[in-house]
Amino acid sequence: MTETKSLKHIAVAGNIGAGKTTLTQLLAKHYGWIAHFENEADNPYISDFYRDMKHWSFHMQVYYLNQRFKQILDFRKRDLPVIQDRTIYEDAYIFSTNLHEMGLMSERDFECYQSLFETFSQLVEPPDLLIYLKASIPTLVDQIQRRGRAYEDSLRLDYLKKLNGKYEAWIESYTGRLLIIDIDSLNFADNQEDLGEVINQIESERAGLF
DSSP states (O other): OOOOOOOSEEEEEESTTSOHHHHHHHHHHHHTOEEEOOOGGGOSSHHHHHHOHHHHHHHHHHHHHHHHHHHHHHHHHHOSOEEEESOHHHIIIIIIHHHHHTTSSOHHHHHHHHHHHHHHHTTOOOOSEEEEEEOOHHHHHHHHHHHTOGGGTTOOHHHHHHHHHHHHHHHHHOOSOEEEEETTTOOTTTOHHHHHHHHHHHHHHHHTOO
């Protein structure tokens, strides 16, 4: 009999518009996992950030760092299978780094943020399985437009492109258990067969069939 591996912490990573929240919801329902989401409605900085990234970038990233660290502490207390919409690593390796390189976060703020992340990262472990939603820019733009969030109207195309490049570099160097889902070819949100294919790939990971 094939041994099924225990997954206690599953995380879904991907660029803005990749479908992280949708997949998190679908998998939580299918497996009975506890879902943890990015609660953008409660984010006091997000609208200001999209209007003036340079002024609000540090506030935004520190807020997310704190929220995701609190999530991980909550996972430990529950000791139940959870699926997380976006990881603490994306904030550091993707978003804050990109904002700094684009001149939208000062050197002083970036160094302060990185110091905070390094402290927090010593207290957390990577997820048992990271699901990365890989997407082209046209797919991301289409999905962002379809969901119609007002604060995303000002998103620049070059911003999305730079984020995608950061994601690809991070995933290439990632050393934990990883499952890559190409959302250019799998529409799990609207197609049950495609969702079934994602679930089959997760089952292969759980069974140790690589």
